[in-house]
Amino acid sequence: xxxxxxxxxxxxxxxxxxxxxxxxxxxxxxxxxxxxxxxxxxxxxxxxxxxxxxxxxxxxxxxxxxxxxxxxxxxxxxxxxxxxxxxxxxxxxxxxxxxxxxxxxxxxxxxxxxxxxxxxxxxxxxxxxxxxxxxxxxxxxxxxxxxxxxxxxxxxxxxxxxxxxxxxxxxxxxxxxxxxxxxxxxxxxxxx
Numbered sequence: 001x002x003x004x005x006x007x008x009x010x011x012x013x014x015x016x017x018x019x020x021x022x023x024x025x026x027x028x029x030x031x032x033x034x035x036x037x038x039x040x041x042x043x044x045x046x047x048x049x050x051x052x053x054x055x056x057x058x059x060x061x062x063x064x065x066x067x068x069x070x071x072x073x074x075x076x077x078x079x080x081x082x083x084x085x086x087x088x089x090x091x092x093x094x095x096x097x098x099x100x101x102x103x104x105x106x107x108x109x110x111x112x113x114x115x116x117x118x119x120x121x122x123x124x125x126x127x128x129x130x131x132x133x134x135x136x137x138x139x140x141x142x143x144x145x146x147x148x149x150x151x152x153x154x155x156x157x158x159x160x161x162x163x164x165x166x167x168x169x170x171x172x173x174x175x176x177x178x179x180x181x182x183x184x185x186x187x188x189x190x191x192x
Contacts, residue, residue: 005043005045006039006040006043006044006045007040008070009045009067009068010022010025010040010045012066012067012070013025013050013067016060016062016063016066016067017060017062022036022037022040028053028057029046029049029050029053030049030052030053031046031049045068047064047068050062050064050067050068051064083114086114086117087107087110087111087114090109090110090113090114091106091107091110094106094109094110094113116128
């Protein structure tokens with residue numbers, strides 16, 4: 001979450017509470033001003049504290065959905081309704097194929113299909129490749145990507161990334177991830 005999202009959430013919370021100072025928000029959430037300031041620097045809005053405040057102080061009529069997203073309950077309900085319809089459609093389409101799976105697994109798969117439909121093609125490919133990787137390979141990839149994003153790569157890592165790095169996917173051969181001309185390229189030799 002970036003700082004501007006945090007700032008927007010903080011402004012909505014101040015509005016909902018009828019306060020203007022960060023100190024007042026911190027007190028309402030049960031945080032010190034320093035703790036709220038630290039969260040602000042990290043862009044980590046205290047969602048758990050917000051939900052607890054809404055439950056602890058119902059007289060405030062605090063709407064955590066609105067504070068977090070800027071959307072009203074009606075929009076959230078409509079979005080949930082659309083999501084439910086999409087999941088039902090996928091379950092209906094896959095009924096014969098998934099009939100022997102437990103209901104929880106069917107729902108999980110349907111949610112993954114709906115989620116994947118909202119992604120761009122390269123994002124879908126990346127998610128599918130990532131899900132097929134062994135946990136250790138996932139961890140290495142995430143570390144490399146975070147370092148690349150923050151500009152913290154060592155000279156050795158930069159050199160390795162220019163020629164590509166190899167990460168083993170469980171049962172799916174090798175996935176190559178590397179930087180070429182400033183962009184990230186993902187290649188699955190098996191054509192997936």
